[in-house]
Amino acid sequence: MSEATGESRSEPAHVGDDEELTATRGTADVNEIPLRVRNLRKTFGGITAVDNAGFEVERGTMTGLIGPNGAGKSTTFNCITGVHTPDSGVVEFNGTDITGLEPYEVANRGLVRTFQIARELSEMTVLENMLVAPKNQRGEKLWRSVLAREDVNQQEYELVERAWETLDFFDIDHLAEEYAGNLSGGQRKLLELARALLTDPDMLLLDEPFAGVNPTLEERLLEHIHDLRDQGYTFLIVEHDMDLIMQNCSKVIVMHQGNILTEGTPDQVRNNEQVIEAYLGGEV
Amino acid sequence: MTDTEPDDEYAQRDDEEEVSFFGITFPNDGTMLLVLLLATYALYLIAGAVIGFPVRGLVNQLGQLTFWIALFAMSALALNLQWGYTGLFNIGIVGFMATGVYVTAIISKPVYGTGTSAAQVGGLGLPLSVGILGGVLAAGLLGFLAALPALRLRADYLAIVTIALSEIVRFALLSNTLSEGTVGGYTLGLGGGNGLILDFTDPLEALIRALSLPFDLVTGQEGFLWTEIYIGIIVNGISVFTPGNPKSVVDTFAYAAVLLLVLGGFYVLLRRTGNSPFGRVLKAIREDEDVTNALGKNTNQFKIKSFVVGCALMGLIGILWFGTQGSVTPNTFRPRITFYIWIALIIGGAGSNTGSVMGGAIFAAFLFQGPRYAKNVIETVLGEPSAPSSFSQAVAPILSADIVPFFLYTVDNMRQLQLVLMGVVLIVLMHRRPDGLLGHRKEIASSVPLDRPTGNKSLASDGGETDE
Numbered sequence: 152m153s154e155a156t157g158e159s160r161s162e163p164a165h166v167g168d169d170e171e172l173t174a175t176r177g178t179a180d181v182n183e184i185p186l187r188v189r190n191l192r193k194t195f196g197g198i199t200a201v202d203n204a205g206f207e208v209e210r211g212t213m214t215g216l217i218g219p220n221g222a223g224k225s226t227t228f229n230c231i232t233g234v235h236t237p238d239s240g241v242v243e244f245n246g247t248d249i250t251g252l253e254p255y256e257v258a259n260r261g262l263v264r265t266f267q268i269a270r271e272l273s274e275m276t277v278l279e280n281m282l283v284a285p286k287n288q289r290g291e292k293l294w295r296s297v298l299a300r301e302d303v304n305q306q307e308y309e310l311v312e313r314a315w316e317t318l319d320f321f322d323i324d325h326l327a328e329e330y331a332g333n334l335s336g337g338q339r340k341l342l343e344l345a346r347a348l349l350t351d352p353d354m355l356l357l358d359e360p361f362a363g364v365n366p367t368l369e370e371r372l373l374e375h376i377h378d379l380r381d382q383g384y385t386f387l388i389v390e391h392d393m394d395l396i397m398q399n400c401s402k403v404i405v406m407h408q409g410n411i412l413t414e415g416t417p418d419q420v421r422n423n424e425q426v427i428e429a430y431l432g433g434e435v
Numbered sequence: 436m437t438d439t440e441p442d443d444e445y446a447q448r449d450d451e452e453e454v455s456f457f458g459i460t461f462p463n464d465g466t467m468l469l470v471l472l473l474a475t476y477a478l479y480l481i482a483g484a485v486i487g488f489p490v491r492g493l494v495n496q497l498g499q500l501t502f503w504i505a506l507f508a509m510s511a512l513a514l515n516l517q518w519g520y521t522g523l524f525n526i527g528i529v530g531f532m533a534t535g536v537y538v539t540a541i542i543s544k545p546v547y548g549t550g551t552s553a554a555q556v557g558g559l560g561l562p563l564s565v566g567i568l569g570g571v572l573a574a575g576l577l578g579f580l581a582a583l584p585a586l587r588l589r590a591d592y593l594a595i596v597t598i599a600l601s602e603i604v605r606f607a608l609l610s611n612t613l614s615e616g617t618v619g620g621y622t623l624g625l626g627g628g629n630g631l632i633l634d635f636t637d638p639l640e641a642l643i644r645a646l647s648l649p650f651d652l653v654t655g656q657e658g659f660l661w662t663e664i665y666i667g668i669i670v671n672g673i674s675v676f677t678p679g680n681p682k683s684v685v686d687t688f689a690y691a692a693v694l695l696l697v698l699g700g701f702y703v704l705l706r707r708t709g710n711s712p713f714g715r716v717l718k719a720i721r722e723d724e725d726v727t728n729a730l731g732k733n734t735n736q737f738k739i740k741s742f743v744v745g746c747a748l749m750g751l752i753g754i755l756w757f758g759t760q761g762s763v764t765p766n767t768f769r770p771r772i773t774f775y776i777w778i779a780l781i782i783g784g785a786g787s788n789t790g791s792v793m794g795g796a797i798f799a800a801f802l803f804q805g806p807r808y809a810k811n812v813i814e815t816v817l818g819e820p821s822a823p824s825s826f827s828q829a830v831a832p833i834l835s836a837d838i839v840p841f842f843l844y845t846v847d848n849m850r851q852l853q854l855v856l857m858g859v860v861l862i863v864l865m866h867r868r869p870d871g872l873l874g875h876r877k878e879i880a881s882s883v884p885l886d887r888p889t890g891n892k893s894l895a896s897d898g899g900e901t902d903e
Contacts, residue, residue, distance in 0.1 A: 232729065258731035266729075272722035274786075275715075276877060278885045282712070283719045284730050290712030290882060291732075293740055297707045300882060307712070307883040315887050327887070330877075350731055 185210050185354050185385055186231070186262070191240035193226050200226040201237070202409035208354070208402075213376065213386040215396030218406035219430055224389045225267070227406065228358055232264045233257040245353065259286060261353035267362060267389075269339035273332025277323065277342060280331045281314040282307075284349035314349060321345045321375060337368040344375065354385040361395060373399060393430070397421060405429070464789040471793060472504070475800045482812055491677045491684065496808060498687035503804050505694035506756050508795030509701050510776040511783055513748035516705055519785035519874075520714060521741040522721030524594040527581070528776050530601025531574040531746045532753025533768040536633075537608060537625060539563070539570035539754050540763065543635040547622035555632050556615050556624040563641040567754055574750020575743045577604075582742045586735055601770060608765035630764030638758050639690045665689075694755060698792070701748065706788050707882075708744075715880040717741050718786075775803065778857055782864060784874025793872055802857050810849040822847035 186208040193201040201223040208214045218224050230237040233254040242250045244262050258264075272280050288310070290296045290303035318324040321341045326334060331342060340360060347355055360376075361369050377399070380386060390396050396403055397417040404414040407429040413420060420426055461467040479500060483493040510528065517523040543566030544558025558566075577600070585596040607613060607625065614627030625631070636644075640661060647660035656663070666682070669689075674681040708714055716737050719727040728734045757763050775798065783794020814820070822843035823829040829844030845852065864871070879885055 234725075253733070254725075254728045255731050255733050258729055263731070264729055266726065270723050270726045272719050272726065274722055275718055276879065276885075279715060279718070279880055282881060282885075283715050283727065283732070286731055288712040291716060291737075293708065293713050293744070296711030296713040296882070297704060300707065300711075303711060303882050307881060308888075311881070311883060311885055312888045314885075324887075328877075328885075346730070 183210055185245050187243040189241045191227060191230055192238045193230055193235055194238055199409055204411050206404045206411055206414055208385060208387050210385050211383055212402060213380055213400045215400035215403045216387060216389045217393055217396050217403060222406040223409040224406055228356060228389055232356060258350060263347045263350050263352035264356040265343045265347050265358060265360060267358040269343045271331035271339045271342055275331055276328050277331050278314055278327045280342060281346055281349055282310055284346045285310050286350055317345045317348055337364055340364055357386060357388045359389055359391060361390060361392060468792060472796060488812060488815060494684055495687060498691050500800060500804050501691035502694060503799035504796045505698045507779045507799040508792040509698050509752050511779040511791035511795040512701050512705050512788060513745050514776055514780050515785060515788060515791040517742055517745040520709055520717040521738055523742050524590060525597045526594050526773055527597030527601030528749050528773040529768045529770060530604040531577060531749035533604050534577050535570040535574040535750025535753035536757040536763055538573040539566040539758060540631045540633055541623055542566035542569045545634060556626060557622050559621060563636050563638060570754050571747050571750045575747030578743045578746025582739050586738045605765050605768050630762055632762045633758060639686060642693060690759060702792060709788055710880055711882045718880050778861060781871055784871025787873040787878055790871055790873030802860060806849045806853045806856060810846055813846050
């Protein structure tokens, strides 16, 4: 295992043993690296949840963010998506600094998240849930909704069509007119992913998408995510289940006690002693 | 009430679908509302006619009934935008109403010394239309100020802020310091505990005179519609049937009709607001604000818009409600009125605009005006009997199997018992039908039907349609 590379951007916590990866980072091509996190730090009272974390996500990949409980995965996630404002550090998305923006501003730039526990809008139908998502809807302006219905309707027809197509893709079109609150846990996960897609994201941040999902549905979700990645979407997935990440992600970032312990291909991570130590408490 | 139906062009799917209410199926919402109203009026008429209520009194009662139905329906609609759609807990409604009518009064009262009540503080003497606009804007602005800090906090804080605000408004109106003063050469003020005499043009007359403008140009006579048509033909025509002071009867009816038209406007406005992408985001905020934010919606902005529009409408309702009463006093604006409107909305079902109108109508007809009417009717039937003056006098005869005094006592205290009745209705409703009459049904927030576009695989009749 190599030690910290200590590069130009001073990432003492960063450990990388992949030459290719290091090279990519060096060229800093925005087109290839949509998300870049540097020196992120977040404390709650006396507890440092994230301490100097930094990593990058390559376009069109599935990157996994793993780590034991309390490693700071969720806090990192929340700092990226604007739920928390980091104490220091920079989050760059598509070449622009998005540190400290409101969640809706982050989402509108194309970085959209899902929630750990699927949060459907329960007293709205599945279709309504879907139609909330698209960006820049004309009818979101109050005066247009009241006075310029023709304009609004025209766009609404397009959105309805897209919503149905997306529901088809996820095989939940038969539930379109059901209240979202009546869906099963797994269907809610599908709905949440489908809804996030309708925002036209560049990149999706999935917070434990497979938690509490049965193996069959897990298979289905993974299939969808792989399909979407093939279409060019970028994924950053926070997950508990190490095997799942190892089998599906091209790059894995391991967090431990607020730091980035290591990152690399699944094989590299799997054989990293520090990772084994972090997960198994030092007894190998 | 057909004016409350939206144009066909904008008709929603749930309009076209059959609706059922207490086991009776109606072809659409409009018919259901119409039947409900007609049934209510029929009930009032029959109750009056059977016991030989004087025609004039009966007619007056119906005019007043319409007035209350329109007002409570409008209020419930405005509250529905805030609570039913956006989940904003406003329990300071009456404060916004007071703001509306007081600001209108200040703007439109005659300048000090020129009015009919010289002792009172004056106003700016501007036309009533300017006054109404000012009142609506002021109520909206007050809503904005309340919302700005409160919406950033947890939802219940808004409730605390609003009810406190409505009391602050009332105490400000009562304040001696603000009761009179000179601003820029005008003697203005809130009148303190004595309230304000609303000596601006009667809103109905102002409206008819405004509508009269094109006729005035043709006929060359100022206020043609008012003097020739309204007073000359309608009021004089009615005087054949009721010789004594026919104008007040006609006024009551004409004003109630105007309110019904305004109600129609409210309904169309709020239906369009609700059934649109805007309304969809409001509903999403009600369900889960974090998720809505994470989907790229500036939820604070949506919440503020919804709240301000609702408050401005409440201001307008305040003007329409109290602007015709001749005077206003601060203590009219107690929180009780706020809770009346909440009851109306809960009866109809939060989240449904049609339900709000129904709730307002039912509340006005059976909980607000109904008991008073019943009291009138019963007392007329019994020939104005003298009721016992204390509870003990009413209860004691029951021991000797004489329940008449108790009955009379009950009738005599109808206005107090009204609140008990409202409480009972609320409890029963919460227990049996927590969603209200129409709150349970799917009213889709979209400006177009959400059917699967044709050409794709056929939409099977699935989906379950479990309406609960």
